[in-house]
Amino acid sequence: MAAKYEANESIYWKNQFNVVHVRICFVPSADVVGGGTVLCTLPTGFRPKNNFSVGGVTKPTATGSSYVPCELRIYANGNVAYFGQTALKTDGRIFGEFLFVS
Known part of the structure; x- marks a missing residue:
């Protein structure tokens, strides 16, 4: 069964092993260019020790566009x-999901 993402239903949580889980479904409030636009900021206690990158997907417009890979x-x-x-x-839309030890 595929997960259903609703507009701006990004969530994060941490388990008892300090593994942070992040699921992003981001809808921009203004046009976004792909050169490093900050989508959100994780709060203290939910941040990684080191920088890292993951793959994500975008749907540039709601109609008439296909999904395109991106980097988060x-x-x-x-x-x-x-x-x-x-x-x-x-x-x-921007979609992504990742986890890390905080």
């Missing part, structure tokens, strides 16, 4: 940034 960079300061070849419109 997670920084030790908690910033999660979007790097992609495609600019997103305000009806676009």
Whole structure:
């Protein structure tokens, strides 16, 4: 069964082993370019010790576009940034999921 993502239903949680789980479904409030736009910032206690990158997917517009791969960079300061070849419109979506030990 596939997970259903709703608009702006990004969530994060940490388990008893200090593994942080992050699920992103981001809808931009303004057009987003792919050169490192910060999507969100994880709070203290939910941040990685080191920077890392993961793959994600985007849907540049709600209609008439297909899914496009992108890169999400997670920084030790908690910033999660979007790097992609495609600019997103305000009806676009960014999806990603990752976990790490905090």
